[in-house]
Amino acid sequence: MRNPSQTEQCHYVDEPYQLHDCGLGDWLLSFQSPDCASELTRLFQHLKTDPTVLEPVVGYDSLLIRTDGTPTSHSLTSKIDGILKTSHREQISTQHHDIQVVYNGPDLEEVAELTKLTTEKIIEAHTAPLYTVRFLGFSPGFAYLDGLDPILHLPRRSTPRPKMAAGAVAIGAAHAGIYSIPSPGGWNWLGNTDHPLFNKNGLDATAFTLHPGDTLRFHPLAS
Structure with a gap:
């Protein structure tokens, strides 16, 4: 069983972040710098179409990731790192x-x-x-x-x-x-x-x- 107070230190190449286990399949990703708007937008755009993600909710310098409970901290961190390292080359779908x-x-x-x-x-x-x-x-x-x-x-x-x-x-x-x-x-x-x-x-x-x-x-x- 996961410890709901678990926090994983993660170091994406540009902006380090933390991934907090909130329990019940929910995770809070928080960046250490407020200059993270583009990273949050890219994560939001990708994760809202992920079949294991029920809802991504953007905050000022954080992203609440509500999942179906299947992602582990390791698999979610790998997914987040992959998005952040490659999505800067993609056109973000915004209006x-x-x-x-x-x-x-x-x-x-x-x-x-x-x-x-x-x-x-x-x-x-x-x-x-x-x-x-x-x-x-x-x-x-x-x-x-x-x-x-x-x-x-x-x-x-x-x-x-x-x-x-x-x-x-x-x-x-x-x-x-x-x-x-x-x-x-x-x-x-x-x-x-x-x-x-x-x-x-x-x-x-x-x-x-x-x-x-x-x-x-x-x-x-x-x-």
């Missing part, structure tokens, strides 16, 4: 999304004061980058987006709002995001989009519009 935004959020003026920028410059800084979906979390379909211009890196609001609207386009710390459903939230609310992010009738990952590794750009619309 690009263009998101239209009306920049009329209630925090736009406050962000302007904090950054010492005009609202026009904030919109320019927010729409310029090509963003990458790092992972989904917090609420169904909410994507944490890498790529935010450092000039817009701001702390979350000291007092969260009891309700952010579905489609609220916001920034928090080093990430941009879009609220997929109405929910409380403490990010800085810049604007709104009607781009659908979550289908409540979906029964699997197809319920979500955005997926790890996808790219997107924001485009301003007149209010």
Whole structure:
């Protein structure tokens, strides 16, 4: 019987990682460096089609691998190493999304004061980058987006709002995001989009519009 607290130290050629046995066929792969987004995306893309993997779930610097219980630490480590060593030569299957935004959020003026920028410059800084979906979390379909211009890196609001609207386009710390459903939230609310992010009738990952590794750009619309 496996020890659920077992941790295996693994040393992939570029990024060392750990593989933790969580019990019940679940494994948590964690990288020692936060600069691992491409590795996580490649693993996610490959493992989601593996017949022994029930579900891979991407985190900020980790991947929860839910299996049917058949993989051992040795076989799973060998599989992970094989993916990481060869998949960089493959084209990752991801999608690009263009998101239209009306920049009329209630925090736009406050962000302007904090950054010492005009609202026009904030919109320019927010729409310029090509963003990458790092992972989904917090609420169904909410994507944490890498790529935010450092000039817009701001702390979350000291007092969260009891309700952010579905489609609220916001920034928090080093990430941009879009609220997929109405929910409380403490990010800085810049604007709104009607781009659908979550289908409540979906029964699997197809319920979500955005997926790890996808790219997107924001485009301003007149209010």
